[in-house]
Amino acid sequence: MAKDENDKIDKDERLSANELTLVGLGAIIGAGFFLASSISILNAGPSVLLGFFFGALIMWQVFSALAEMSVAHPTSGSFRVYAEEALGHFFGYLSGWMYWVAGVLVMSSEVTASAIFTQWWFPNTSLWIFVAIYSLLIIGVNSLGVKDFGKIESFLAIIKVTALILFIVLGGLVFAGIFTEIKDIGIQNYFRHGGFFPNGFTGLFSSMMIILLSFGGVVVVGMTSSETEEPAYDIPQAIKRIVFTLLFLYITSLSLLLALVPWNQISTDASPFTLVFRLVNFPYAGSIMNFVILVAALSAMNAAMYAVTRVLASLAEAEEAPAILADKNEDGVPFYALLASSGGLVLAVIMSFLLPEKVYEYITSAAGFILFFNWIIILFSQLKYRPILEKKFRDNFKFKMKGYPYSTWATIIVIIAILLGSAQNFEQLVGLLGGIIIILILTVFYFILYSSVQIRDYL
Structure with missing residues (x-):
């Protein structure tokens, strides 16, 4: 009887397909889309629409590769475990x-x-106070069980999705001339001011790194997929819902934005989405958009904390980090790994205040490069892992990435081309070099660690 009760509790603590979908949307739709999309628009012009469509296809491929492995062999270590085994x-x-x-x-x-x-609402309050409050808030949320984390992340995701839907509805009404009559709006704005490719294909290509950042949180879904009720059903369902929801929200909102506001009038000083609210004189437009972007940032941070905590615990289980980091509390949370990740967060936040603004932008762009380099490792893992899955996990091998192995190779080549192409932009070039340096440092530490283990085993 006790065993049945425990099984029931475990099942109640797991995520459903709907919750996994909302967690995925919460992790992927971050402040980057609401803010950094202006950079992509200025680089690519209206052709940014093709860039986001292409970015969604790349995400789908990476998502499918990760899902194939996650369905057959669910594990909290996710892509790290698959890379090691493959x-x-x-x-x-x-x-x-x-x-x-x-x-x-x-x-x-x-x-x-x-x-x-x-601070936009409270300009006289020191920045570090809000940093401390939000850091403690995210640590508190992640110290709860996965079910509570899923509920909170789902709630934040609903706010972001609702805001984008509201934007689409308002934009559609403005486009139809319901609120106010505005001259020079319509799809003709896609072809004015330099045409659909005002900066050529080079402009679109150079914007792809920033565009991919709008899909960067997809790996979080892989980390949470091991804690779903029925991985074989929940994960494929979540893939379809996340990809099609993102395509609709991203493409539709940007299509309306570019039809209502000429692309060369968009500024990087504020979110381009506030422009439509201003066109209709929407009350408190600035505060509403600021709140949505705040929620997007906190939601992305919350999901990232969940993922890095699980990765660190997985590294500890593999004896690649201190063993204590693998210990879990009664809610199944690797609490020491959470604290260690929080310590790294504090260090990084201190760096953000000490270093000049541009230098810190270089560091975060390096983080983006590392994330996409990890996508390449995930894809290579899937290439090598497929025969292992068919042999060792045949009963659970119920989802297969379409077009294997050609689709996997094609995606790898495209991501490599985008990473190399980012060198056209100086800030992204610095990020590329910074990412390479970080990878080299990690490689050196690995061989130091491996050598010390060999010496210990020998003695």
Whole structure:
């Protein structure tokens, strides 16, 4: 009887397909889309629509590769475990630590951004106070069980999705001339001011790195997928819902934005989405958009904290981090790994205040490079892991990535091209070099660790 009760409790603590979908949307739709989309628009012009469509296809491929492995072999270590089993110990170590470093840097930028957004309402309050409050809040949420985390992240995701739907509805009404008559609106704005490709294909290509950042949180879904009720059903369902929801929200909102506001009138000083609210004289437009962006930043930070904590615990289980980091509390949370990740967050936030603004932008762009380099490792893992799945996990091998192995190879080549193409932009070039340096440092530490283990075993 006790066993049945425990099983019931365990099942009650797991995520459903709907909750996994909302967690995924919460992790992916971050402040980057609401703010950084202006950078992509200025680089690519109206062709940014193709860029987001293409970015969604790339995400789908990475998502499908990760889902194939997650359905057949659900594990809290997710991509780190698959890389180790498919490519070897070094790649498992590298994948896990790369994601942890990148995740901590991303969290620090999100919490700093959250503090800046809040200071918009309270300009006389010191920035560090909001940084401390939001850091403690995210740590508190992640100290709860996965079910509570899923509920909170789902709630934040609903706010962001609702805001984008509201934007689409308002934009559609403005486009139809319901609120006010505005000259020079319509799809003709896609072809004015330099045409659909005002900066050529080079402009679109150079914007792809920033566009991919709008999909960067997809790996969090892999981390949570092991805690779903029925992985074989929930994960494929979540993939379809997340990809199609993102395509609708991103493409529709940007299509309306570019039809209502000429692309060359968009500024990087504020979210381009506030422009439509201003067109209709929507009351408290600034506060509403600021609140939505704040929620987006906190939600992305919350999901990132969940993922880096699980990755660090997985590294500890593989003896690639202190063993105590693998210990879990009664809610199944690796609490010491959470504290360690929080310590890294504090360090990164301090760096954000000490270093000049541009230097910190370089560091966060390096984090983006590391995240996408990890996508390449995930895809290579899937290439090598498919035969293992068919042999060892045949009964659970119920989801297969379409077009294997050609689709996997094609996605790898495209991501590599985008990473190399980012060197056209100076800030992204610095991020590229910074990411390479971080990978080299992690590699050196691996061989130091591996050598010390060999010496210990020999003695």
